[in-house]
Amino acid sequence: MSAHRVRSGEVSLAAWAQGPEDAPVVLLAHGYPDTHEVWAGVAGILAARYRVLTYDVRGCGESSAPASEGGYTLEALRGDLLAVLEALAPGKPVHLVGHDWGAIQHWETATEPGTPLASFTAISGPCLDHVGHWARGLLKHPGASLEQLLKSWYVLAFQPPLLGRALWRTLGRAWPTVLRRLEGIESPALPEGFSADAQRGVGLYRQNMLQRLLKPRVRRAQCPVQLVTPLGDHFVSPHLADAAEPFVEQLWRREVEGGHWIVRTAPERVARWIAEWVDFREGGPESHALQQARVHGPRPGPLAVVTGAGSGIGRETALALAESGCRVVIADLDGAAAQRTAQLCSLVGAEATPVVVDVGDAAAMERFAAAVEREHGVPDVVINNAGIGLAGAFLDTTVADWDKVLRVNLWGVIHGSRLFGRQMVARGQGGHIVNVASMAAFTPSKMLPAYSTSKAAVLMLTECLRAELAGDGIGVSAICPGIIDTPITGATRFVGQTAAQQERSRTEAQRLYRKRNFTPRQVAARVMEAVQRDLAVVPVAPEAHGAHLLSRLSPALMRRLAKLELTPH
Amino acid sequence: MNDRADQLQRFTEVQQLAYRCVESVAEELDPGITEKQAATLLTDWLEREGIDDWFHRPFAWFGDRTAFAGRWHPLKFFPSSRRLEPGMPFILDVAPVKGGVAADVGYAGSLGKNPILELLLADLAEYRSLIVRLVNERVPFAEISRRVDVLAARHGYEVRHRAYPFGVLAHLVTPVEQGPRQGSVGGFGIRTLTELGRQAWAARREGWSPLWNAQSNHPPVPGIWAVEPHLAFRGVGAKFEELLVVDEAGARWLDDDLPHVRRWTQAARGVAA
Numbered sequence: 100m101s102a103h104r105v106r107s108g109e110v111s112l113a114a115w116a117q118g119p120e121d122a123p124v125v126l127l128a129h130g131y132p133d134t135h136e137v138w139a140g141v142a143g144i145l146a147a148r149y150r151v152l153t154y155d156v157r158g159c160g161e162s163s164a165p166a167s168e169g170g171y172t173l174e175a176l177r178g179d180l181l182a183v184l185e186a187l188a189p190g191k192p193v194h195l196v197g198h199d200w201g202a203i204q205h206w207e208t209a210t211e212p213g214t215p216l217a218s219f220t221a222i223s224g225p226c227l228d229h230v231g232h233w234a235r236g237l238l239k240h241p242g243a244s245l246e247q248l249l250k251s252w253y254v255l256a257f258q259p260p261l262l263g264r265a266l267w268r269t270l271g272r273a274w275p276t277v278l279r280r281l282e283g284i285e286s287p288a289l290p291e292g293f294s295a296d297a298q299r300g301v302g303l304y305r306q307n308m309l310q311r312l313l314k315p316r317v318r319r320a321q322c323p324v325q326l327v328t329p330l331g332d333h334f335v336s337p338h339l340a341d342a343a344e345p346f347v348e349q350l351w352r353r354e355v356e357g358g359h360w361i362v363r364t365a366p367e368r369v370a371r372w373i374a375e376w377v378d379f380r381e382g383g384p385e386s387h388a389l390q391q392a393r394v395h396g397p398r399p400g401p402l403a404v405v406t407g408a409g410s411g412i413g414r415e416t417a418l419a420l421a422e423s424g425c426r427v428v429i430a431d432l433d434g435a436a437a438q439r440t441a442q443l444c445s446l447v448g449a450e451a452t453p454v455v456v457d458v459g460d461a462a463a464m465e466r467f468a469a470a471v472e473r474e475h476g477v478p479d480v481v482i483n484n485a486g487i488g489l490a491g492a493f494l495d496t497t498v499a500d501w502d503k504v505l506r507v508n509l510w511g512v513i514h515g516s517r518l519f520g521r522q523m524v525a526r527g528q529g530g531h532i533v534n535v536a537s538m539a540a541f542t543p544s545k546m547l548p549a550y551s552t553s554k555a556a557v558l559m560l561t562e563c564l565r566a567e568l569a570g571d572g573i574g575v576s577a578i579c580p581g582i583i584d585t586p587i588t589g590a591t592r593f594v595g596q597t598a599a600q601q602e603r604s605r606t607e608a609q610r611l612y613r614k615r616n617f618t619p620r621q622v623a624a625r626v627m628e629a630v631q632r633d634l635a636v637v638p639v640a641p642e643a644h645g646a647h648l649l650s651r652l653s654p655a656l657m658r659r660l661a662k663l664e665l666t667p668h
Numbered sequence: 669m670n671d672r673a674d675q676l677q678r679f680t681e682v683q684q685l686a687y688r689c690v691e692s693v694a695e696e697l698d699p700g701i702t703e704k705q706a707a708t709l710l711t712d713w714l715e716r717e718g719i720d721d722w723f724h725r726p727f728a729w730f731g732d733r734t735a736f737a738g739r740w741h742p743l744k745f746f747p748s749s750r751r752l753e754p755g756m757p758f759i760l761d762v763a764p765v766k767g768g769v770a771a772d773v774g775y776a777g778s779l780g781k782n783p784i785l786e787l788l789l790a791d792l793a794e795y796r797s798l799i800v801r802l803v804n805e806r807v808p809f810a811e812i813s814r815r816v817d818v819l820a821a822r823h824g825y826e827v828r829h830r831a832y833p834f835g836v837l838a839h840l841v842t843p844v845e846q847g848p849r850q851g852s853v854g855g856f857g858i859r860t861l862t863e864l865g866r867q868a869w870a871a872r873r874e875g876w877s878p879l880w881n882a883q884s885n886h887p888p889v890p891g892i893w894a895v896e897p898h899l900a901f902r903g904v905g906a907k908f909e910e911l912l913v914v915d916e917a918g919a920r921w922l923d924d925d926l927p928h929v930r931r932w933t934q935a936a937r938g939v940a941a
Binding site: 411414440442443446586609613 | 783784787814817818821822823824882901902
């Protein structure tokens with residue numbers, strides 16, 4: 100990394116450059132109250148492939164301060180940017196990435212005709228003029244306006260001449276605690292001069308906020324813009340991203356999991372969003388995530404992966420997802436069945452891809468998950484549904500039987516959850532995993548020891564994973580259907596029975612299940628509800644609700660019922 | 669020609685007549701026509717041909733009524749004021765009696781293109797060959813119903829003949845005595861109902877039923893059966909209905925020269941070419 104001093108009018112700016120000199124130029128602009136250090140993680144990653152520039156905003160860190168607060172106008176700040184670019188990347192198109200005030204101030208350059216920017220990525224930083232126009236539509240979105248007003252209390256507090264500075268004199272010391280409480284950031288000791296920088300920086304607000312918000316100009320973006328909107332931002336509500344839409348022709352908008360200081364808390368993710376974007380702007384393909392982030396123009400639907408989608412609950416869930424506008428990857432061991440589901444999905448107007456995969460095969464699942472990410476992107480919804488039936492006494496169940504049922508029913512769910520869960524976390528844009536368990540998960544029975552064990556494990560796995568992924572905005576649900584008329588009954592193995600007895604048992608079970616007449620389509624509707632409302636455990640059909648309730652009210656009664664021979668012989 | 673061959677010939681003719689009727693009325697269906705109007709067209713067409721009586725009065729279903737969608741009950745079978753719109757599927761179902769024999773046919777189509785209906789119609793061919801094969805293997809009727817359900821599940825279709833009275837996949841069509849009309853009750857000719865009742869009573873003692881459904885736990889019974897697999901997907905229903913001859917020699921469809929069979933043959937030829 101090379102350090103530079105750049106003169107811009109009355110101030111001297113500290114600037115840094117790293118990464119290959121002939122690579123595309125990415126400038127990372129920090130916000131308030133930060134210094135270029137906030138980008139350390141992201142810059143380190145990006146420098147492997149790009150020429151990365153950073154600098155300290157006037158009055159911050161190692162840059163000198165203007166003589167008076169009047170030196171904080173957008174015009175002066177724009178001059179600083181141009182001076183840095185002239186010194187470190189003369190004549191080169193620049194991909195500018197701004198965070199917080201780093202974005203707010205550089206909208207000024209992105210909306211200036213003849214801009215030197217090749218693209219602009221704004222993370223948690225709207226254009227003040229756009230917000231000014233948006234705020235005039237107060238009556239159209241009173242809730243959103245109120246929400247932003249509550250988040251912007253400090254903007255008002257910074258307006259009177261002395262209050263902002265006084266606030267920072269106190270807040271300055273407490274700042275690490277604020278960051279830890281709000282964002283979970285364990286920051287090192289405050290840099291020297293932090294409090295003074297922060298007090299001076301109030302000028303950013305006093306010189307620009309009310310002026311632009313009350314008298315907004317029409318500022319149209321002069322380059323493509325990527326908005327990154329953290330959904331857990333305490334200072335900038337995601338609604339503000341709406342403000343840009345009328346003024347930006349080429350606009351992409353990513354809604355991401357995370358808080359205001361996401362550049363510091365999730366540098367890998369932020370670096371990937373920037374890299375995807377820069378590569379696309381440099382002429383590479385538009386990634387799946389970017390395609391989904393398009394604001395104008397056709398946007399592909401969310402991506403769903405369903406295992407065991409060749410029949411029963413899996414197929415109906417795939418169809419329900421297809422009808423709701425998802426693109427669906429149809430996985431099944433039976434290629435013809437998967438093909439058929441895909442055909443039905445395309446009849447209801449969805450893009451569907453059939454894939455043959457054995458969910459219990461770790462290597463095959465790894466190849467499958469990688470192929471899905473490569474060809475379709477990271478799934479938004481994953482339904483781990485594939486399962487097989489196994490009935491009969493525990494002592495009649497062989498090791499091979501156990502292997503088979505656990506391999507599909509449990510390992511299939513483990514692989515699906517771990518591989519796609521990891522993709523979702525890395526992407527940082529949330530998602531939902533649904534694991535299809537069963538009412539058998541909480542209903543002990545001497546008739547179904549192996550099957551029930553596998554499903555109980557799925558239920559527990561689901562509840563643990565739900566806790567683990569909650570912080571990443573990824574919902575995890577367990578569906579526990581009761582007696583549903585699906586092809587699984589016709590394929591269930593009954594251990595400890597002759598072939599003829601098995602055939603009879605299957606037919607009898609099918610007859611019972613058909614008479615019950617609760618369809619996979621009804622289950623699919625509940626799966627959709629679980630995804631939409633992020634439900635934890637969803638019993639489906641009255642008998643499942645009853646068993647769920649009873650398992651809590653009277654485990655002793657459940658144990659007694661477990662001794663009954665309920666399924667036909 | 670012996671009596672039996674003569675009787676089969678008359679069944680074939682009535683069935684041809686019935687299919688000509690539904691095909692020609694299907695041609696006339698224009699946007700905006702109601703089910704009631706379509707049923708009247710069917711009735712008038714057959715009355716002009718001089719039929720003797722009705723096995724049942726004509727039915728016409730449009731749109732998602734072809735799938736018996738929503739909370740279905742028997743009164744909903746009757747023609748309604750639903751209007752036909754472009755792209756909508758329809759089903760016409762007529763059952764005339766002429767010369768002492770009855771036919772009962774069903775015809776599915778759509779006003780303009782409907783991709784779901786096209787798939788359903790193409791797939792119905794599999795049900796036609798499955799059913800006659802299983803009857804020839806003397807598989808019990810109940811089991812055949814179940815196998816039809818399994819095929820429908822594999823296709824991803826709802827089995828909508830379950831919505832018919834008694835959930836029949838097929839029912840017996842017997843020769844009827846010729847005589848003056850006796851009117852109809854609930855859309856079914858009184859003569860038909862009397863005959864069916866008599867049959868059912870006799871069959872009950874012999875351990876079978878003229879109504880072939882999931883409860884028919886007996887091997888195929890000789891006779892002329894009107895077989896009507898009715899399937900649906902996402903509010904689009906389709907069926908065919910035609911006569912299956914079951915006798916000591918086995919089972920065969922009475923006549924292969926029918927619109928849906930001709931279409932499958934042409935499609936197969938198209939694929940082969």
